[in-house]
Amino acid sequence: MGNTRSQSEELADMLADSRKRTLELVSDLDDEQMMGPELRIVNPPLWEIGHLAWFQEHWNLLRITDDTFAPSPLLENTDELYDSMEVHHDTRWSLPILSREDTLAYMQKVLDLTLEKVEDPSAEDDYFARLATFHEDMHGEAFTYTRNTHGLPKPPISDADPSILDGMPDGPYGGDADIPGGEFMLGASPNAPFAFDNEKWEHPVEVAPFKIALAPTTNEEFAAFVDDGGYGKREFWSEAGWEWREETGAGHPVYWMKDGSGWKIRHFDETRPMRPHAPVIHVNFHEAEAYSRWAGRRLPTEAEWEFAASMSEPDGGSKRTYPWGEEPPNPRLANLDGRLLGVVDVAAFPEGDSAFGLRQMMGNVWEWCSDDFGPYPGFVADPYKDYSEPWFGDHKVLRGGAWATRSRMLRNTWRNFGTPDRRDIFAGFRTCAV
Numbered sequence: 001m002g003n004t005r006s007q008s009e010e011l012a013d014m015l016a017d018s019r020k021r022t023l024e025l026v027s028d029l030d031d032e033q034m035m036g037p038e039l040r041i042v043n044p045p046l047w048e049i050g051h052l053a054w055f056q057e058h059w060n061l062l063r064i065t066d067d068t069f070a071p072s073p074l075l076e077n078t079d080e081l082y083d084s085m086e087v088h089h090d091t092r093w094s095l096p097i098l099s100r101e102d103t104l105a106y107m108q109k110v111l112d113l114t115l116e117k118v119e120d121p122s123a124e125d126d127y128f129a130r131l132a133t134f135h136e137d138m139h140g141e142a143f144t145y146t147r148n149t150h151g152l153p154k155p156p157i158s159d160a161d162p163s164i165l166d167g168m169p170d171g172p173y174g175g176d177a178d179i180p181g182g183e184f185m186l187g188a189s190p191n192a193p194f195a196f197d198n199e200k201w202e203h204p205v206e207v208a209p210f211k212i213a214l215a216p217t218t219n220e221e222f223a224a225f226v227d228d229g230g231y232g233k234r235e236f237w238s239e240a241g242w243e244w245r246e247e248t249g250a251g252h253p254v255y256w257m258k259d260g261s262g263w264k265i266r267h268f269d270e271t272r273p274m275r276p277h278a279p280v281i282h283v284n285f286h287e288a289e290a291y292s293r294w295a296g297r298r299l300p301t302e303a304e305w306e307f308a309a310s311m312s313e314p315d316g317g318s319k320r321t322y323p324w325g326e327e328p329p330n331p332r333l334a335n336l337d338g339r340l341l342g343v344v345d346v347a348a349f350p351e352g353d354s355a356f357g358l359r360q361m362m363g364n365v366w367e368w369c370s371d372d373f374g375p376y377p378g379f380v381a382d383p384y385k386d387y388s389e390p391w392f393g394d395h396k397v398l399r400g401g402a403w404a405t406r407s408r409m410l411r412n413t414w415r416n417f418g419t420p421d422r423r424d425i426f427a428g429f430r431t432c433a434v
Contacts, residue, residue, distance in 0.1 A: 011118045011129045014408060018136040019111055021338075021406075022049060023104075025143040025155045033152065034100060038093045041424050042146040046100060047082070047092045052139055053107040054082035056132040059384065060114045063128065066383035074109055085386045130194045131384060137406035141426070144338065144404040147268060148255075149424045154268045157338045164331045170345040172218065172277045176211040176433060177356040179308050183207075185319060186303050187376050188413040197382040197389075198375065199413045207307045211433035212300055215346035215359045216367060217291065220276035222283070223263055225291045226252045236293040241286030244421050254282050254423040267342055277345040279365045279428040285396045285420035288368045288429040297431035302369040302397045302415070304432065309354055309361040309400070310412040321411050323354035323361040329407035334363030336407040343403055363405070365428030366398040366416055373397050373417035395419055402426035 026034065026045050034046040043051075057078070062069040073079075081087065081097050098106060118129050147155055185202040188195035231251045234242055244250075252258075255266040256274070263274040283291075292298050300308070312318045312325075322329065329336055333352040335344055343364050354361050361367075373395040381389050398416035401409075404426055418425055 007126065008118055008121060011121065011126060011133075012115050014133045015111065015114060015118070015129060018133045018140065018406070019107070021140050021157070022052065022136055022143070024157055025140060025147070028153070028156055031100065033150070035093060036146070036150055038090070039149065040089070041422065042142070042149055043089070044093050045143060045146065046103060047095065047097055048139060048143065049107060050078075050097055050103045051082045051084055052136050053103070053110045054078050055135055056114055057110045058083075059128045060117060060125070060132055061110065063383075075106060085390075127194065134194075134406075134409050137409050140406065141402070141404045145424050145426060151266065151269050154270075154341050155338070157341065159337060159339055160341055161331070161339050164339055165344060165348060169347040169350060170277065171347045172220075172345075173215040173347040173359050175214050177214055177308065177358055179207075179210050179212060179304070179356060180314070181207040181209040181307070184307055184311065186306055186413075188411075192411070192413075195413070196387060196415070197380065198373075198387070198415050198417075200376065200380070201378070202413075203377050205303050207303050210300075210304055212304065212308050212358065213297075213430040213432070214357060216279035216365055216428045216430045217288075218277050218346055219263075219265070219274050219280050221295075222253070222280040222291055223274065223276075225294050226256075226263075228294070230290060230294045233294070236290040237286065238289060240420065241290055244284075244286050250287075253280065253287065275345070277347065278343045279346055279360070281343055281365050281402075281426055281428050282423050283428060284423045285368045285418075287423075288427075289370075292429075292431045295431060296434060298434055299368055299370040299429060300432045302371045302399060305361075305367065305369050305399045306412055308356055308358055312355050314356055317355070319412075320355070322352075323358065323412065324352050329362065329410065334360070334401070334407065335403045336363045336401060336405055336410070338404045340403060360400075362400050362410060362412075363407075364403055365400075366402045366405075366426055367400045368427060368429040369397040369399055371397045373415070391417055398425075398427055 035044045057073060062073060064070055081095055118125060144155055183204050183206050186205045187202040188199035189202050230236055231245060237245060257264050264271050265274050288299060309323045310319045312320050324333055331339060334349055346360060349360055353359050372393060374392045395417040398418055
């Protein structure tokens, strides 16, 4: 049975809004910037926007069943050009991809046909329209950190609104919350409107009592580790972390630079004094783990993180969709959707606190957890089989979303993941007492 018109309108609005943001993120880039220098960690933006159109066409227009697809794409050879699992990353700068003008026309045609289809969607169409939206939202965040990686200006996001911070606290927000632990259901409920395969399904886990920081680790806190020579002290690093540090020669976070007696940080094309009470960002798992050891603390497991973010009462209770409850995210609850074009102090957004008083469990920075990214019991890959399973085992879990993450994607059960050496993504961390 088809969905109601209101649901169709919601899907159409999401698809159109995601595309609007994509186009904003590349609107001011010239042809040279649309290709960018060849780097292992990012894609050429011109290839990436073509990939978005290919993905939407593949799953929303060509899909007959989950395993069969119509043999009549809008353009020839798009699988050979834009299928990310078949096109090797290093070749994406040299492929005969569409011109900018033709790529934009392809994107628009696919979107128009998808919007026609969701006017009266089936339940399956609903799922795949959301999949295409969230996939494009994720790439929108990737476009944003790609711009930062290349030192380009802040993106021209039309929804940016610094007045959101008016009247909010700033500065530090220190201390720990006591989390009582207990059994709870880790993962997404089958009643959730949408969930990725790596969230499926909720299952009971036992969490021992623990203490977790009320806020993410700040620049000031991390600078103490750097200034103490923490990058050069082997005892704080895992074997893999020390190998990474030796190979890269890293001695501080990637965008930091010393200016006299203080630190400055590059943010897009601007270098400015370090804000001491903003969360440290662009640190990888190895750096987060080493800092935690230096501080006599540790990273949370993702079960601990989800328990602390989602339980509705300090002594347990029911499980919340968001740290603050069931109300969908809005600009007063979390730093999301790129509205502030960067991180803010850890004291901000008190209205988004969890039941335990934890601040910014959603938004500002992604938070590294100690776990390897892996399947939940009974895992079955969704139709988009390449989303999770290829990355099990050699990636680490990230939770909570960052300032550039689209709020419509997120919930407490949402699992992101990255290789432990990634420093370009908008990631920080919070720690637990040992």
